[in-house]
Amino acid sequence: MPVNIIVCIKQIIDPEIPASQFKIDPGTKRQVQGSHSLVISAYDQNAIEVAVQLKEKHGGKVTAVSVGGASAATALKSALSMGADEAILVDDPAIVASDQQGIAHVLATATQKVGVFDLILTGCVSGDWGDRAVPAFMAEELGIGCVGFVSRIEAKDGQVVLRRVVEDGYELIEAKTPVLVSIISDETNTPRYPKLKDIMAAGKKTIPVWKAADLGVDSERIGAAAARALITDVYLPVKESKCEMIEGDTPQEQAVKLAARLRELKLI
Amino acid sequence: MEKFHGVDYYEIEELLTEQERLVRDTARTFVDEQVLPIIRAHHRAGTFPTDLISKMGALGFFGANLTGYGCAGVSNVAYGLMMQELERGDSAIRSCASVQGALVMYPIQTFGSEAQGDRWLPALARGEAIGCFGLTEPDHGSDPAGMTTRAIRVRDGFLLNGAKRWITNGTLADIAVIWAKLDGEVQGFLVERGTPGFQATEMEGKFSFRASVTSELTFNDCLIPEANLLDKAHGLKAPLMCLNQARYGIAWGAVGAAMACYDAALRYALSRIQFGKPIASFQLVQDKLVTMLTELTKAQFLCLRLGRLKDAGRLQHTQVSLAKRNNVAIALDIARLARDILGASGIVDDYPVIRHMLNLETVKTYEGTHDIHTLILGRDITGISALE
Numbered sequence: 001m002p003v004n005i006i007v008c009i010k011q012i013i014d015p016e017i018p019a020s021q022f023k024i025d026p027g028t029k030r031q032v033q034g035s036h037s038l039v040i041s042a043y044d045q046n047a048i049e050v051a052v053q054l055k056e057k058h059g060g061k062v063t064a065v066s067v068g069g070a071s072a073a074t075a076l077k078s079a080l081s082m083g084a085d086e087a088i089l090v091d092d093p094a095i096v097a098s099d100q101q102g103i104a105h106v107l108a109t110a111t112q113k114v115g116v117f118d119l120i121l122t123g124c125v126s127g128d129w130g131d132r133a134v135p136a137f138m139a140e141e142l143g144i145g146c147v148g149f150v151s152r153i154e155a156k157d158g159q160v161v162l163r164r165v166v167e168d169g170y171e172l173i174e175a176k177t178p179v180l181v182s183i184i185s186d187e188t189n190t191p192r193y194p195k196l197k198d199i200m201a202a203g204k205k206t207i208p209v210w211k212a213a214d215l216g217v218d219s220e221r222i223g224a225a226a227a228r229a230l231i232t233d234v235y236l237p238v239k240e241s242k243c244e245m246i247e248g249d250t251p252q253e254q255a256v257k258l259a260a261r262l263r264e265l266k267l268i
Numbered sequence: 269m270e271k272f273h274g275v276d277y278y279e280i281e282e283l284l285t286e287q288e289r290l291v292r293d294t295a296r297t298f299v300d301e302q303v304l305p306i307i308r309a310h311h312r313a314g315t316f317p318t319d320l321i322s323k324m325g326a327l328g329f330f331g332a333n334l335t336g337y338g339c340a341g342v343s344n345v346a347y348g349l350m351m352q353e354l355e356r357g358d359s360a361i362r363s364c365a366s367v368q369g370a371l372v373m374y375p376i377q378t379f380g381s382e383a384q385g386d387r388w389l390p391a392l393a394r395g396e397a398i399g400c401f402g403l404t405e406p407d408h409g410s411d412p413a414g415m416t417t418r419a420i421r422v423r424d425g426f427l428l429n430g431a432k433r434w435i436t437n438g439t440l441a442d443i444a445v446i447w448a449k450l451d452g453e454v455q456g457f458l459v460e461r462g463t464p465g466f467q468a469t470e471m472e473g474k475f476s477f478r479a480s481v482t483s484e485l486t487f488n489d490c491l492i493p494e495a496n497l498l499d500k501a502h503g504l505k506a507p508l509m510c511l512n513q514a515r516y517g518i519a520w521g522a523v524g525a526a527m528a529c530y531d532a533a534l535r536y537a538l539s540r541i542q543f544g545k546p547i548a549s550f551q552l553v554q555d556k557l558v559t560m561l562t563e564l565t566k567a568q569f570l571c572l573r574l575g576r577l578k579d580a581g582r583l584q585h586t587q588v589s590l591a592k593r594n595n596v597a598i599a600l601d602i603a604r605l606a607r608d609i610l611g612a613s614g615i616v617d618d619y620p621v622i623r624h625m626l627n628l629e630t631v632k633t634y635e636g637t638h639d640i641h642t643l644i645l646g647r648d649i650t651g652i653s654a655l656e
């Protein structure tokens with residue numbers, strides 16, 4: 001049975017830059033891109049890989065969707081190069097500065113416009129803000145189930161078996177489709193390198209750009225004004241280290257004092 | 269180790285197309301994940317990582333700028349960026365791709381028959397077959413016109429006699445493109461592995477290109493079937509056209525080796541403390557780093573323009589000579605400066621610098637030595653040949 005999959009991907013500033021080069025714009029409270037490159041958020045890449053593997057096994061179609069600026073087209077080309085069949089960019093100034101609920105609303109309307117789907121995949125955590133909220137909000141909005149932190153998906157007749165990673169192992173969950181699944185990495189979904197031929201083929205595909213109005217987005221629910229979560233401050237943690245000598249005449253006395261001090265500091 | 273983020277002081281990224289960036293990124297990730305973790309061991313052991321061949325083939329690295337026969341047909345700039353990244357890993361890896369694409373697939377496609385193309389090109393592109401290119405001989409390096417390897421016509425084809433030396437991938441190759449004189453004219457022959465009278469032995473004792481296979485080939489009354497003649501190749505111009513393709517990739521590759529050295533030197537200078545502060549605080553060290561970055565940036569622009577000219581079909585072989593000559597020379601200078609900045613750490617293979625420095629000695633010599641390119645350019649601008 002073919003599976004039709006929509007993968008939601010986010011383009012972010014490469015999170016692997018040295019900490020010393022991380023700069024925050026005090027006005028917008030966002031990271032300054034500078035000369036750093038843009039990449040697809042890491043778990044979103046695993047999500048593309050899972051989608052493409054499912055398609056290779058069962059047939060069907062993979063559509064990548066990204067909400068972002070014009071530059072996000074490169075992330076979508078990358079998804080096409082990895083094996084997605086189609087890609088859609090939702091780019092509208094009205095969406096900028098939406099919070100997670102706003103983005104989830106936009107993505108939900110976009111997936112509805114894409115049409116029939118069995119699975120919606122996202123990364124489990126965004127690589128920039130560490131957000132995990134969008135998948136759940138989106139599923140709620142679409143009225144479908146949501147399973148988070150899944151590393152493997154097996155599809156069989158109208159349902160999927162999801163391997164959800166939990167602290168001390170994994171759970172196997174059977175879910176009816178359509179369902180929204182957020183993906184976590186494991187050794188079976190390491191993102192493939194796009195082959196040169198596929199990069200060339202992706203280059204020939206056009207990526208439609210949808211505006212909020214094309215999607216029937218509720219304008220009251222997007223943008224800074226609608227945001228329910230407000231970021232009041234962003235700062236780089238200052239790492240400080242200091243050395244404290246524990247006095248004492250005997251090793252026993254030193255040990256007792258050390259233990260007391262550690263307890264005082266709530267470290268033990 | 270911290271991830272490599274490229275060296276891009278002049279925002280050259282902006283001048284690249286999306287496809288060019290994606291091709292570069294594939295090669296960059298491949299090098300970070302598949303080459304860098306294993307290259308030191310291969311360099312020490314003097315072995316080529318042969319299991320990378322099929323991986324490179326699957327990704328489309330071989331003959332990437334050619335079209336047809338399963339080749340990707342990427343732009344020459346994309347191809348160059350790929351070569352840059354491969355050589356950031358090791359010159360041996362880039363050389364393997366150079367030989368396969370520019371020196372084996374290119375002549376088969378350009379000078380060979382359709383049957384030769386059908387038989388070899390798809391397999392070479394996928395990395396299922398490996399090729400080598402034999403021009404240099406023990407007694408003829410810079411002066412290939414003097415070659416003594418000869419073919420004579422016999423009833424079933426040609427009899428080949430002679431020897432080639434310094435041949436990259438010679439012992440690994442399934443197919444050797446061998447240049448020999450037939451009735452006094454240089455011609456190309458496809459010599460298949462296992463042909464009676466054809467022997468390949470590995471050369472030992474290298475201090476450079478240790479992770480590459482370099483071989484000596486001998487031909488003793490080797491019978492080459494008529495169908496294995498590259499019958500559109502006439503004269504020395506044919507192998508020189510191949511070398512021109514390969515040198516184009518070398519000009520980019522040298523930039524990759526230089527990037528690896530600059531990157532290592534900068535990181536080291538920032539973290540190494542002497543006299544109570546990072547050595548990067550000293551003016552003399554800063555001067556070295558700035559010199560490295562300046563030359564590297566100029567070389568990047570040379571490559572980009574070279575690639576755009578090649579894509580437009582306007583590239584002159586002398587322009588390739590200039591870029592090969594300059595970029596390899598500055599890469600070697602950068603490697604030596606980096607070696608110096610690393611102090612004693614610069615001579616051990618915990619860092620990539622000494623490996624690149626040693627490799628670049630070969631790159632300076634092969635595919636036309638630095639001085640031979642000087643003379644090619646000298647002849648071009650003065651009209652007077654100082655070569656012979």
Ligand SMILES: Cc1cc2nc3c(=O)[nH]c(=O)nc-3n(C[C@H](O)[C@H](O)[C@H](O)COP(=O)(O)OP(=O)(O)OC[C@H]3O[C@@H](n4cnc5c(N)ncnc54)[C@H](O)[C@@H]3O)c2cc1C
Nearest residue numbers: 401402403404409410434435436477630634635637639655
């Ligand atoms: C690791 C490695 C891999 C190689 N792979 C291949 C391969 O795959 N296929 C292949 O065919 N060859 C290969 N080569 C050979 C390479 O191309 C030759 O080494 C190169 O062409 C130089 O030839 P030579 O070593 O005989 O030096 P020579 O030609 O003897 O030159 C020695 C020196 O004399 C100088 N010189 C020579 N003539 C002149 C002149 N007219 N004026 C001024 N100076 C001059 C040169 O610049 C050089 O400094 C490889 C070499 C190495 C080291």
